[in-house]
Amino acid sequence: MLSRTAENLYWACRYIERAEMLARLIDVGYRIAITKKTSKYNNEWDSILSSSGVKEDFLEKYSEINQRNVEKYLCFDKNNMSSIVNCIIHTRENLRVIRTSITREVWDVINSAFQEIENFKPSNYRSSKLPNFLRWIIQRTSMLKGAIVSTQLTDDIYDFMNLGYYIERADNTIRILDVKYYILLSKDNKNIENNYQWETLLRSIAAYIQYRRIYGVNVDPRKICHFLIFNKSNPRSLLYCAENINNHVNNLCKYYNQKSLAYSSTSKLLAKYSDVTIDEIFKTGTHEFLLDYMKDIDSLNLSISSSYFDGGYNASKNYT
Amino acid sequence: MPAYNEMLNNNDSVRRPYGKVAKWIDSMHGNIFEEKHNEAKDLLKRIGITFSIYKQNDLNERLIPFDMVPRIFTSKEWDILEKGVIQRTKAINLFINDIYNSGEILKDKIIPPELIYKNKAYEPSMVGFTPPKKIFSHITGSDIVRTSNNSFMILEDNCRTPSGVSYMMQNREIMMRMFPSLFLENSISPIDDYPIFLRNMLSSVAPKKCNNNEPVIVILTPGSYNSAYYEHSFLADLMGIELVEGRDLFVEKDIVYMRTVRGRQKVDVLYRRIDDQYLDPLFFDRNSIIGVPGIMSAYRNGNITICNAPGSGIADDKAIYTYVPDMIKFYLGEKPILKNVKTWKCGNSQDLKFVKENIKDLVIKEVHGSGGHGMLIGQYSTKNQINLFLKKILKNPENFIAQPTLSLSTCPTYIKNSLEQRHVDFRPFCLQGDSIKICKGGLTRVALKENSLIVNSSQGGGVKDTWILQPKDNYAK
Numbered sequence: 001m002l003s004r005t006a007e008n009l010y011w012a013c014r015y016i017e018r019a020e021m022l023a024r025l026i027d028v029g030y031r032i033a034i035t036k037k038t039s040k041y042n043n044e045w046d047s048i049l050s051s052s053g054v055k056e057d058f059l060e061k062y063s064e065i066n067q068r069n070v071e072k073y074l075c076f077d078k079n080n081m082s083s084i085v086n087c088i089i090h091t092r093e094n095l096r097v098i099r100t101s102i103t104r105e106v107w108d109v110i111n112s113a114f115q116e117i118e119n120f121k122p123s124n125y126r127s128s129k130l131p132n133f134l135r136w137i138i139q140r141t142s143m144l145k146g147a148i149v150s151t152q153l154t155d156d157i158y159d160f161m162n163l164g165y166y167i168e169r170a171d172n173t174i175r176i177l178d179v180k181y182y183i184l185l186s187k188d189n190k191n192i193e194n195n196y197q198w199e200t201l202l203r204s205i206a207a208y209i210q211y212r213r214i215y216g217v218n219v220d221p222r223k224i225c226h227f228l229i230f231n232k233s234n235p236r237s238l239l240y241c242a243e244n245i246n247n248h249v250n251n252l253c254k255y256y257n258q259k260s261l262a263y264s265s266t267s268k269l270l271a272k273y274s275d276v277t278i279d280e281i282f283k284t285g286t287h288e289f290l291l292d293y294m295k296d297i298d299s300l301n302l303s304i305s306s307s308y309f310d311g312g313y314n315a316s317k318n319y320t
Numbered sequence: 321m322p323a324y325n326e327m328l329n330n331n332d333s334v335r336r337p338y339g340k341v342a343k344w345i346d347s348m349h350g351n352i353f354e355e356k357h358n359e360a361k362d363l364l365k366r367i368g369i370t371f372s373i374y375k376q377n378d379l380n381e382r383l384i385p386f387d388m389v390p391r392i393f394t395s396k397e398w399d400i401l402e403k404g405v406i407q408r409t410k411a412i413n414l415f416i417n418d419i420y421n422s423g424e425i426l427k428d429k430i431i432p433p434e435l436i437y438k439n440k441a442y443e444p445s446m447v448g449f450t451p452p453k454k455i456f457s458h459i460t461g462s463d464i465v466r467t468s469n470n471s472f473m474i475l476e477d478n479c480r481t482p483s484g485v486s487y488m489m490q491n492r493e494i495m496m497r498m499f500p501s502l503f504l505e506n507s508i509s510p511i512d513d514y515p516i517f518l519r520n521m522l523s524s525v526a527p528k529k530c531n532n533n534e535p536v537i538v539i540l541t542p543g544s545y546n547s548a549y550y551e552h553s554f555l556a557d558l559m560g561i562e563l564v565e566g567r568d569l570f571v572e573k574d575i576v577y578m579r580t581v582r583g584r585q586k587v588d589v590l591y592r593r594i595d596d597q598y599l600d601p602l603f604f605d606r607n608s609i610i611g612v613p614g615i616m617s618a619y620r621n622g623n624i625t626i627c628n629a630p631g632s633g634i635a636d637d638k639a640i641y642t643y644v645p646d647m648i649k650f651y652l653g654e655k656p657i658l659k660n661v662k663t664w665k666c667g668n669s670q671d672l673k674f675v676k677e678n679i680k681d682l683v684i685k686e687v688h689g690s691g692g693h694g695m696l697i698g699q700y701s702t703k704n705q706i707n708l709f710l711k712k713i714l715k716n717p718e719n720f721i722a723q724p725t726l727s728l729s730t731c732p733t734y735i736k737n738s739l740e741q742r743h744v745d746f747r748p749f750c751l752q753g754d755s756i757k758i759c760k761g762g763l764t765r766v767a768l769k770e771n772s773l774i775v776n777s778s779q780g781g782g783v784k785d786t787w788i789l790q791p792k793d794n795y796a797k
Contacts, residue, residue: 003580097553109364
């Protein structure tokens with residue numbers, strides 16, 4: 001496989017995962033906006049901007065953090081590199097240039113989504129249409145995943161796609177957890193808000209019901225952290241992502257019959273975090289733990305890049 | 321004289337090969353045709369056939385219009401076309417090899433040497449070089465027009481990087497998905513083996529030095545913003561080979577490698593879809609960033625085969641075109657099966673005089689022009705346009721040729737809720753490696769504007785599925 005192809009596969013899946021995460025985050029914001037009219041608390045849009053990492057850019061363009069501005073910016077703004085529309089465009093573009101590597105079914109889903117997204121023009125956008133749009137995005141991202149799982153060969157193409165998915169997802173889980181945690185720890189928040197915030201967090205990762213099934217109806221920071229960091233059955237937990245990243249890198253090494261820098265990075269990552277306990281995290285501070293984790297994900301991203309995307313020069317080096 | 325109608329006789333009765341298609345058209349009353357037309361559009365959109373055109377740095381993607389009414393050839397008609405195109409392609413390859421080597425046809429004074437040596441398409445770096453199997457133009461797409469029942473003419477030979485084969489295949493795909501019953505009723509020659517032919521042909525011209533069991537073949541594209549990118553990607557997909565850009569390849573010690581996740585991999589055959597001038601910045605345009613530095617040296621050292629060979633364009637130049645019938649006689653000792661269109665060279669003073677006097681009835685083309693650009697159709701031009709064009713011709717007469725305004729045949733075409741007659745041409749695809757083969761199909765292009773003779777997609781042309789009927793079906797009722 002061409003190095004460039006691997007890179008396109010990887011980024012296509014990072015962008016589509018990002019689109020899905022954004023859609024879920026905005027959906028939660030919308031839900032709060034329509035159910036919490038009586039409350040003074042209005043920080044949800046702020047926290048959504050922070051979670052998606054675009055707050056500074058947003059404030060350069062808009063002075064007020066309100067629903068309409070945030071929705072427009074996160075969903076449709078073509079100047080926002082990570083807006084949902086741009087994520088769909090980037091995914092499609094990354095796949096378009098390597099159409100030889102993906103199945104017709106996969107192409108069909110992303111290409112249709114790309115054509116159809118034109119119907120959701122910001123000019124005729126109304127807030128009431130938002131839930132439809134978000135549901136549509138989540139359906140399309142699920143369809144894409146489905147098409148990948150059911151039609152792509154489970155070869156190196158599949159591994160690079162999954163690396164994109166899991167790296168992006170780990171990154172998103174960290175961001176959401178960190179931002180929510182930050183809000184929850186601020187002194188202005190009363191208990192009732194707290195509970196509500198934890199619930200929205202679970203909703204944003206599509207795990208509201210699943211959490212209850214495992215941990216019961218009470219939301220508790222400890223349990224939530226366990227669920228999002230350590231629970232191996234939760235497809236959005238950090239450990240689940242780390243294990244999958246590790247598996248796919250291992251697959252690549254077997255497939256190519258050569259070890260890589262990515263291999264040593266991911267093994268280290270897994271070893272580092274598999275022995276940590278919730279108590280230790282709470283002792284050192286959740287924020288610090290998450291920042292550290294984020295750095296490790298970043299450096300893993302770099303080592304994947306130098307192992308496989310830099311072109312034949314580096315990939316031919318052997319790591320043992 | 322009215323143009324030859326592909327579907328109807330002079331008395332408006334339906335020609336026999338079109339019998340079932342006529343019934344099929346009749347069966348779609350009311351809005352059905354419109355609905356199907358839109359369905360085809362959607363299908364095309366989803367499958368992803370778009371060709372890009374540049375507009376103020378903005379990349380637009382739009383659909384190439386597809387018309388549902390097929391264009392049909394009987395097996396008898398096809399026999400003539402097939403033999404004619406194969407004969408022509410063989411002669412062209414012998415000609416190119418001759419031009420870059422001993423130059424027999426020049427010694428025999430059949431073609432004036434200045435027409436070759438002063439030609440922009442002549443590639444000095446190819447002199448004395450013989451590619452594997454002596455083939456230069458591996459893939460040739462000749463444009464053919466029909467002017468009467470039994471008169472087919474070659475309008476142009478494309479020996480560089482003829483495109484359009486993906487449309488041929490997708491047109492068929494759409495028709496088969498939408499109207500499977502038509503394929504049950506008619507015996508239509510399949511075309512889906514084209515990628516296999518192509519791959520086998522490319523393998524057959526691997527360098528002698530190639531020591532990979534199965535030669536490593538790649539397609540070189542200028543990139544995803546090229547108008548034919550879809551086709552490059554489509555062909556790579558169907559041949560199961562890599563689609564590369566210049567930056568994916570590098571040359572070390574005259575060996576061409578591609579950069580892969582596993583490390584470097586040697587490449588044996590390059591099916592390039594970029595023009596000669598961009599191929600190698602060390603040899604040609606030094607500003608090219610889409611080429612591969614050093615690839616020409618690797619090529620001349622016999623470490624890689626480039627298809628089509630650099631310098632092949634010398635054979636599809638519009639001035640050389642006039643000599644193709646002579647080439648056929650000279651190299652093959654045969655009578656040309658397909659006719660050329662009568663051509664006046666403005667560089668010749670007698671011809672120029674004729675052109676000036678008869679410009680109203682002529683089509684004037686630039687020798688190096690393509691895509692329907694830089695031409696004048698006298699019949700449809702104003703006095704002012706003609707005078708302006710005449711000035712251009714007189715400035716540099718060698719740069720122009722003139723041909724009679726041909727009455728291209730017409731085919732019923734769906735335009736705004738009704739079927740109208742529109743002019744068509746035809747491009748078959750001929751492959752030559754260790755053997756020569758032509759795909760039993762091709763691309764029919766249709767001018768969607770009324771009376772227009774310009775079928776190019778960049779100028780609003782559309783495409784049709786093209787059927788080659790099998791012998792038993794020629795006279796089906």
